[in-house]
Amino acid sequence: MSEATSERRSNLVVNLGRIAGAIGLVFWLSAPLTWQLSGEFGPLVWGKLMVGGLCVGAYLFTNADFWSRIAGSRSTGLLFMTAVSAAIVLALVGVANYIAVKNDKEFDLTAEGLYTLSEQTRDVLSRLDGEVKVMAFFHPMEPEYVAAKETLERYAGAGNKLTYEMIPPQNRPDLVKLYQITNYGPRIVITTGKQDARAKDFSEQELTNAVIKVTEQKALTVAFLVGHGELSTDDEQAAEGLKGIATAIEAEGYKVETLSLQKGAQPGGDKVKLNVDPHGHAEPAPALEVPRHVAVLVVAGPRGKLLPAEMQALEAFLKRGGRLVLLAEAGAETGIEKLARQWKIELNNDIVVDTNMINRLSGLGPAEPLIFPSEEGEHPATREMVAPAVFGTASTLNVVAGGEAGVDARPLLVTGESAWGETALKDGTAERDAKDHLGPAPVAAVAVKQIPSTELERSADEARLVVFGDADWVSNRYYQMQGNTDLFLNTLNWLAEQEGKITIRPKSRAASSLFLTGEQFGVLKFVSMDILPVLLVAAGLGIVLIRRRG
Structure with missing residues (x-):
C-alpha cells in the first residue's frame, strides 16, 4: 500500500469521525427539544443521548490529537468566542420563544378569513350577560382535538364570559352519561348552568348558534x-x-x-256551526x-x-x-x-x-x-x-x-x-x-x-x-x-x-384542507421541528470541521 493511499484513508477516517462528532454534538444539544416535543424523558431522548455519545466517542477516537490541538491552537480564543456567541443566540431564541408563548397572537392569512371570528360571533360574545361554558368531549389523540381546541380558544379570547374545557370521554363517564355523548352524535355541549345546547361540530356557525340558543330566553x-x-x-x-x-x-x-x-278558522270536534240564525239569516263568519x-x-x-x-x-x-x-x-x-x-x-x-x-x-x-x-x-x-x-x-x-x-x-x-x-x-x-x-x-x-x-x-x-x-x-x-x-x-x-x-354570517371553508390523524400530526411535527433541523445543523457543522482541518 502506497504512502499516498494510506494518507487518503487516514484523512477519510478523520473526516468521518468529524462528521460523527458534529452529529453527536447536535444530538446532545437537541435532546431537550425532543424532550419538549415528546412530552416525556423517554426512549427518543435516551436514544439521542446514547447515539450522540457514540458519535462523540468516534470523533475523539479518530481525532486523537483533539485536546493537544485545542490547547495549542491559535484559534482557541476564536472557538471560545464562537461558543459564547452561539450560547447567547440560543438564550435570545429562548427568551423570544418565552415572550411569544406569553403573548400569543394569531395572524389569519387565509383568503376567506377562516380563522377570524365573524362580526356576528364577536357581537354575540360581547353581549353575554352570564357565564357560558363549552365542553368538548374529544380525546387528545383524535383528529378533531386540535382544531376544536383552537376554535374554542378563539371564542374564549373574544368573550371573557365564555370558558371551555376539553374533556376526554373516558375521564368523565358521569358527564358523558349526563349529556348523552356518543361517537356518532354531537360532542360539544354549551351550557349556562340552567339550560344547554349541542353543537354538531366545531364550525363557527354551529358554535355561535348554540351560544345564541342557550342565552336567549x-x-x-x-x-x-x-x-x-x-x-x-x-x-x-x-x-x-x-x-x-x-x-x-x-x-x-x-x-x-x-x-x-x-x-285555523275551522272549529274542532264533531259539532259545526252553520252560521244561520233561527230566522234563516246568515250570521257573519x-x-x-x-x-x-x-x-x-x-x-x-x-x-x-x-x-x-x-x-x-x-x-x-x-x-x-x-x-x-x-x-x-x-x-x-x-x-x-x-x-x-x-x-x-x-x-x-x-x-x-x-x-x-x-x-x-x-x-x-x-x-x-x-x-x-x-x-x-x-x-x-x-x-x-x-x-x-x-x-x-x-x-x-x-x-x-x-x-x-x-x-x-x-x-x-x-x-x-x-x-x-x-x-x-x-x-x-x-x-x-x-x-x-x-x-x-x-x-x-x-x-x-x-x-x-x-x-x-x-x-x-x-x-x-x-x-x-x-x-x-x-x-x-x-x-x-x-x-x-x-x-x-x-x-x-x-x-x-x-x-x-344583523351582520355577516360565518364564512364557509374552501376545499383547501389537509386532514391528518393525531399520530400523523405528531410525526409531522417531530420530523419538521426536530429531525430536519438537527440533520441540517449537523451537516453544516461537519463541513466546517472538515474544512478547518484542510
Whole structure:
C-alpha cells in the first residue's frame, strides 16, 4: 500500500469521525427539544443521548490529537468566542420563544378569513350577560382535538364570559352519561348552568348558534303562509323549495312554522256551526286572525288568490303592529299586490332584464339580475350588505303616493344601471325602450307605520312591511348565492327588532384542507421541528470541521 493511499484513508477516517462528532454534538444539544416535543424523558431522548455519545466517542477516537490541538491552537480564543456567541443566540431564541408563548397572537392569512371570528360571533360574545361554558368531549389523540381546541380558544379570547374545557370521554363517564355523548352524535355541549345546547361540530356557525340558543330566553316565531301554492319550507329537493333558507332561519335562533289561515278558522270536534240564525239569516263568519305568537309572517310566492277574509287577516295583523314579508312573483295576481298598494308600494307588471357582463361571467342569465342596496338613505337591513343579491324573474316596483294614512315607504333594493323592467316580452326576447322601467329600478321596498297607544289590539308600537318583487331569490336554487342569505336574515332581524343579529354570517371553508390523524400530526411535527433541523445543523457543522482541518 502506497504512502499516498494510506494518507487518503487516514484523512477519510478523520473526516468521518468529524462528521460523527458534529452529529453527536447536535444530538446532545437537541435532546431537550425532543424532550419538549415528546412530552416525556423517554426512549427518543435516551436514544439521542446514547447515539450522540457514540458519535462523540468516534470523533475523539479518530481525532486523537483533539485536546493537544485545542490547547495549542491559535484559534482557541476564536472557538471560545464562537461558543459564547452561539450560547447567547440560543438564550435570545429562548427568551423570544418565552415572550411569544406569553403573548400569543394569531395572524389569519387565509383568503376567506377562516380563522377570524365573524362580526356576528364577536357581537354575540360581547353581549353575554352570564357565564357560558363549552365542553368538548374529544380525546387528545383524535383528529378533531386540535382544531376544536383552537376554535374554542378563539371564542374564549373574544368573550371573557365564555370558558371551555376539553374533556376526554373516558375521564368523565358521569358527564358523558349526563349529556348523552356518543361517537356518532354531537360532542360539544354549551351550557349556562340552567339550560344547554349541542353543537354538531366545531364550525363557527354551529358554535355561535348554540351560544345564541342557550342565552336567549325564548325563540321568536317566523311563520310561512300556506294554502295558495306558496313555496314550501319542507321541500329540500326541488329548486323552488324553501328548506335551505328555513334551516338558516332556525340556525339564527328563530322557530319556523307554517300557517294556514283557512285551517285555523275551522272549529274542532264533531259539532259545526252553520252560521244561520233561527230566522234563516246568515250570521257573519268568524274573522280569521294571525296568531299572536307569530313575530314575522312571510307570504312566499303564492300562486292562487287569497280569500277576502285572509286579506282582512293580513290587514288586521299590520294594523296591530305586525311584521309582514311579501315575496311576490312576476305577473301573479294573488291579492298581496293590493295590500302592498295600500302601503304605498306598487308592483309593476314586468320582468327585470340585466345585460351586465358581470352576470354572464358569474354564470347568470339576463333574467337573473344582481341587486344592490338603494342609495335613498341607509337601512338597518342592508347596512351590512357587502355582496349583491341575486334575483330570478323579478319585477320592479315603485313607492307611490296615497294609500294608508301615516305609512312611510321607501325603496330598499334596486337593480344595476344596466338593467330594466321589460314590459313587453315577445317570444322570449327583451328590448329596452321608453315604456320599460329603466335601471336602477327598485325591486324591494319597506313601509312602516306608527301604531297609536289607543289601538286596543296593539302588539308593537310600529307595523313593518317589506315587499320583494321576487320569491325565487330565497329558494333552494338561489339562497346561497352572493349575499342572499345574509340579506333575508338581516331583513327578518330588522322586522323582529333583533337588530343585534344583523351582520355577516360565518364564512364557509374552501376545499383547501389537509386532514391528518393525531399520530400523523405528531410525526409531522417531530420530523419538521426536530429531525430536519438537527440533520441540517449537523451537516453544516461537519463541513466546517472538515474544512478547518484542510
